[in-house]
Structure formats: structure tokens, C-alpha cells
Amino acid sequence: MKERAEVVVIGGGINGSAIAYELAKRGKEVVVVERKWLAYGATGRCGAGIRQQWSTKENALLAKKSVEIFEKLEEELGHEIGLRQGGYLIAIHDEEDMKQAKKNVEMQRSIGLPVRIIGEDEIKEIAPILDPKGMEAIAATFCPTDGHANPFKTTYAYAMAAQKMGAEFYKFTEVQDIKVEDGKVKKVITDKGEIETKWVVNAAGAWSSKISKMVGLEIPNKPVRKEAMVTEPVKRTFDCMVISFKHGIYFSQQDEGQILGGIPSPEEKVGYYTQPTFSFLRHMAYTLGKYAPPLKHVRILRQWTGFYDVTPDALPILGETDIEGFIQCNGFSGHGFMIAPMTAKLLAQLICGEKLDMDIERLNMSRFEGEIVEEKSVVG
Amino acid sequence: MKIVCRCEDITEEDIIRAIEEYGCTTLAELKQILRLGMGHCQGRTCLPIAAKILARKTGKSMEEIMPSFRPPVVSIEVGVIAKKVKK
Numbered sequence: 001m002k003e004r005a006e007v008v009v010i011g012g013g014i015n016g017s018a019i020a021y022e023l024a025k026r027g028k029e030v031v032v033v034e035r036k037w038l039a040y041g042a043t044g045r046c047g048a049g050i051r052q053q054w055s056t057k058e059n060a061l062l063a064k065k066s067v068e069i070f071e072k073l074e075e076e077l078g079h080e081i082g083l084r085q086g087g088y089l090i091a092i093h094d095e096e097d098m099k100q101a102k103k104n105v106e107m108q109r110s111i112g113l114p115v116r117i118i119g120e121d122e123i124k125e126i127a128p129i130l131d132p133k134g135m136e137a138i139a140a141t142f143c144p145t146d147g148h149a150n151p152f153k154t155t156y157a158y159a160m161a162a163q164k165m166g167a168e169f170y171k172f173t174e175v176q177d178i179k180v181e182d183g184k185v186k187k188v189i190t191d192k193g194e195i196e197t198k199w200v201v202n203a204a205g206a207w208s209s210k211i212s213k214m215v216g217l218e219i220p221n222k223p224v225r226k227e228a229m230v231t232e233p234v235k236r237t238f239d240c241m242v243i244s245f246k247h248g249i250y251f252s253q254q255d256e257g258q259i260l261g262g263i264p265s266p267e268e269k270v271g272y273y274t275q276p277t278f279s280f281l282r283h284m285a286y287t288l289g290k291y292a293p294p295l296k297h298v299r300i301l302r303q304w305t306g307f308y309d310v311t312p313d314a315l316p317i318l319g320e321t322d323i324e325g326f327i328q329c330n331g332f333s334g335h336g337f338m339i340a341p342m343t344a345k346l347l348a349q350l351i352c353g354e355k356l357d358m359d360i361e362r363l364n365m366s367r368f369e370g371e372i373v374e375e376k377s378v379v380g
Numbered sequence: 381m382k383i384v385c386r387c388e389d390i391t392e393e394d395i396i397r398a399i400e401e402y403g404c405t406t407l408a409e410l411k412q413i414l415r416l417g418m419g420h421c422q423g424r425t426c427l428p429i430a431a432k433i434l435a436r437k438t439g440k441s442m443e444e445i446m447p448s449f450r451p452p453v454v455s456i457e458v459g460v461i462a463k464k465v466k467k
């Protein structure tokens with residue numbers, strides 16, 4: 001382990017790995033400290049859906065810019081990432097939904113997203129497996145450039161490319177404390193040794209508030225247990241991700257043919273409780289059967305849990321803090337995979353003193369001192 | 381060529397390559413990279429064999445190489461579970 005590094009990134013999920021790559025690419029000496037293995041946290045447990053249809057402009061822009069990066073990422077990193085752009089189909093259930101959808105679509109189109117509102121007939125055309133009646137849907141919004149990437153492949157692709165450019169990854173190494181001197185970060189203390197540094201990036205996912213406490217900063221993030229399940233692989237029948245804000249369900253068919261999805265479980269809890277529940281499975285199976293009746297005959301292979309790192313407005317916390325050199329990169333709630341490419345680029349620009357491609361002042365943790373504008377388009 | 385995971389079609393060579401190329405030391409990492417143990421039988425056939433290969437290549441003991449467990453124990457139809465919902 002190095003005794004000194006310019007930047008120490010805490011957490012080897014998609015965000016930590018992507019930031020390490022963006023920094024190494026800019027010639028920074030960077031190390032990543034990961035308590036377990038790469039993608040052990042939310043990244044390795046997520047739906048890995050990529051959606052640009054958000055109600056806040058910040059999320060929509062981060063996602064749109066990230067899609068532009070995802071589209072060229074295999075070429076840039078030299079590794080497969082399993083990107084598939086089959087679109088996101090978001091159910092509209094009633095007139096009130098329709099009002100919000102129209103508002104969202106207007107904003108999304110204003111930033112150049114090819115989103116449109118589609119009727120029941122077109123829902124059936126795009127995904128014949130769906131039953132609009134069972135979905136209780138009167139219409140839907142659809143964005144064909146939304147999609148999915150493989151979260152393991154994408155994380156490893158970033159990490160391998162970062163290592164090629166000199167970044168070092170320390171697995172099975174836990175950050176236990178961070179020393180601050182004169183209001184600046186000084187040293188990261190792990191169970192395997194100490195690393196002197198000027199910059200610390202807190203990309204520890206659902207454990208970010210614990211890391212923040214090490215430098216004396218409180219963030220409002222809460223770990224919320226989420227459950228997901230996957231079925232056996234079946235013949236390819238639909239390409240889009242199907243979601244509903246009202247029912248909270250999301251599901252799609254993966255590259256190998258499995259149906260992967262989730263829904264808020266009736267026993268959802270705050271805290272680090274990891275036991276999968278039968279009530280989730282029951283609720284998921286019931287709702288999935290309503291949305292796509294033919295899937296009733298598909299067998300469920302496994303279920304698991306993971307954590308959302310949830311902020312009061314469902315927007316991430318990015319950027320500088322009152323402690324010089326301590327950078328936040330967390331609070332991604334249910335969508336930290338899809339915006340990681342752009343997030344990583346922006347934070348690397350910030351650390352390297354470059355001009356940022358996009359203003360992230362609104363995402364600074366200082367926003368919680370004022371009135372907050374909540375992201376409404378959340379699922380899972 | 382020795383097949384280790386029949387469900388996902390993964391050979392001993394694939395596993396050794398993943399261990400060497402990616403520096404894997406756990407079954408969890410092999411699952412992520414190769415889809416080892418993610419097939420129909422949920423790894424009942426292949427994980428013990430893969431664990432032996434890992435133990436041999438990394439010098440770890442079999443106890444250290446513990447797989448994580450994701451229910452259900454056997455696969456079950458969506459419709460069968462959906463029937464359990466009380467309306």
C-alpha cells in the first residue's frame with residue numbers, strides 16, 4: 001500500500017471506479033480503498049437501468065450526459081459494458097399522472113431528449129407482453145435512448161482502465177478514520193495502513209454518512225433496504241424497461257433473457273438489515289403478473305437485498321465541503337449507476353481545477369440549509 | 381477443457397483466467413465476472429468445484445471462500461407466488 005497519494009477514493013462501486021479512471025486519465029495519482037470487493041455495495045445489487053426521464057433538470061441532465069458517455073464507453077475503456085438501449089416505458093395511470101408527465105416531457109424535450117407520450121396501442125406495440133388493463137395504465141411516456149448496462153462489467157471496465165493508467169485498488173481494506181488538520185484532510189487511516197493525502201472522495205454509498213462523520217460532517221443520507229429478484233432466462237420478448245411511479249415496480253429483460261425487477265417491499269426499513277423477505281417476493285410476483293401476464297409461468301431463480309443511499313430530495317450530494325479536500329459523491333438514492341459516468345467526470349474536473357462541463361452548485365450539501373426541491377420520479 | 385458450471389457454460393480455464401486477469405480471490409467476484417453459479421441450479425453443482433479451484437490458486441482455506449445465499453431455495457413460478465396475495 002502506498003503511504004502517500006494525491007487522491008484517496010473511498011468505495012469501489014461504480015462511482016469510485018469511474019472517478020479513479022477519470023482522475024488517472026488526467027494524470028492524478030489515485031488510490032481506491034474498498035472494504036470488500038469491487039461492486040460489493042449497491043452497484044452489484046442494482047437494476048442498472050439507465051433512465052433520462054427525470055422530473056428535476058439536474059437528474060435529467062446528469063443522466064443525458066452520462067448516456068452520451070455510455071454510448072462510447074466500450075471504445076474508450078477497451079472493455080465490454082453490455083449497454084443496451086431498449087428505452088424506458090413509464091406508465092401513466094390517471095389524469096393527475098398525465099399532468100406531471102406532460103410537465104416532465106416538456107422539460108425533458110427542452111434539453112433534447114426524444115421522449116414522447118404514447119397510448120395503450122403503442123404500449124402493446126413496443127412490448128406486446130404488457131397488459132395496459134392489468135397495469136391500470138391510460139398511457140405511458142417512452143424514451144428510446146434509455147436502457148441498461150451490465151453493472152459488473154461497467155465497474156470492472158472502469159477499474160481495469162484506471163489501473164492501466166496507474167490507479168491502485170486496495171480491496172479488503174477498510175477506512176477506519178480520516179485525520180483533518182487546520183480544516184484540511186491530511187490522512188486516511190485503514191486497517192492495512194495509513195495514506196497521506198490532499199483529497200478524499202467519499203463514494204462509500206450507503207455507508208457515506210459514516211465516512212462523513214469521520215471528518216465531523218453530518219449528511220442527511222439514510223440507508224434504505226431495497227429488494228430485487230431475477231427469473232430464469234426466457235426467449236427475448238421485450239427490450240424496454242417498464243416502470244411505474246405509482247406502483248413502484250420496475251422490470252426488464254436482461255441480455256441473457258432473465259427478467260430482473262424490483263418493487264418497494266411492504267417491510268421496507270431504514271438501516272443495514274439485509275434479510276430478503278417473502279412479502280417482497282409475493283408483492284413483486286403479483287404485480288409483475290398483472291403487468292405482463294405471460295410472465296406468470298416463468299420461474300423465479302433468486303432474490304436479494306441492497307441499499308439505496310437516500311437523501312431528502314432524492315438528488316445526489318456532490319462536490320466540496322467545509323473540510324478542504326473532502327469531496328462528497330453519494331446520496332444517489334435509486335439512480336447512482338446511470339449518472340456515474342458524468343458524475344465522475346465532473347468531480348475529476350473539480351479536483352483537477354478544470355472548468356466544469358456542468359454546474360453542480362445545486363447539488364452541494366449546503367442546499368439542505370434552504371428549501372428543497374424534491375425529485376418526484378422515483379421507483380423501487 | 382473441463383466444464384465447471386453447466387448452467388452457464390463456464391470452464392475451469394475461464395475460472396483460472398478470471399482469477400489471474402482480474403485478481404479474484406472470492407466466489408462473489410467470480411459470480412460477477414463470469415456469471416458462475418447464477419444459473420438454474422443456483423450454483424449447487426458448480427460453486428463447490430469453483431471453491432476448490434480458488435483455494436488451490438489463492439492458498440485460502442475452503443471455509444474462507446464462502447458463497448452468499450440468495451433465496452428461493454428452488455426456482456418457483458411467478459404465478460404460484462402471486463396466488464399467495466390476499467385480496
Ligand SMILES: Cc1cc2nc3c(=O)[nH]c(=O)nc-3n(C[C@H](O)[C@H](O)[C@H](O)COP(=O)(O)OP(=O)(O)OC[C@H]3O[C@@H](n4cnc5c(N)ncnc54)[C@H](O)[C@@H]3O)c2cc1C
Binds near residue numbers: 043050228307330334
Ligand atoms: C435493488 C437496487 C436497484 C437499483 N436499481 C438501479 C437502477 O436501475 N439504475 C441506477 O442507476 N441505479 C440503481 N440503483 C442504485 C445504484 O445501485 C446506486 O446508486 C449505485 O450503485 C451507487 O454506486 P456507488 O459506487 O456510489 O456506491 P456502492 O456501489 O454502494 O459502493 C460503495 C462501496 O463503498 C464500500 N465501503 C463502505 N464503507 C467503506 C469503508 N469504511 N472503507 C472502504 N470501503 C467502504 C462498500 O463496500 C461499497 O463497495 C439500485 C440500487 C438497488 C439497491
Ligand code: FES
Binds near residue numbers: 419427
Ligand atoms: S452449474 Fe453453475 S449454476 Fe448450475
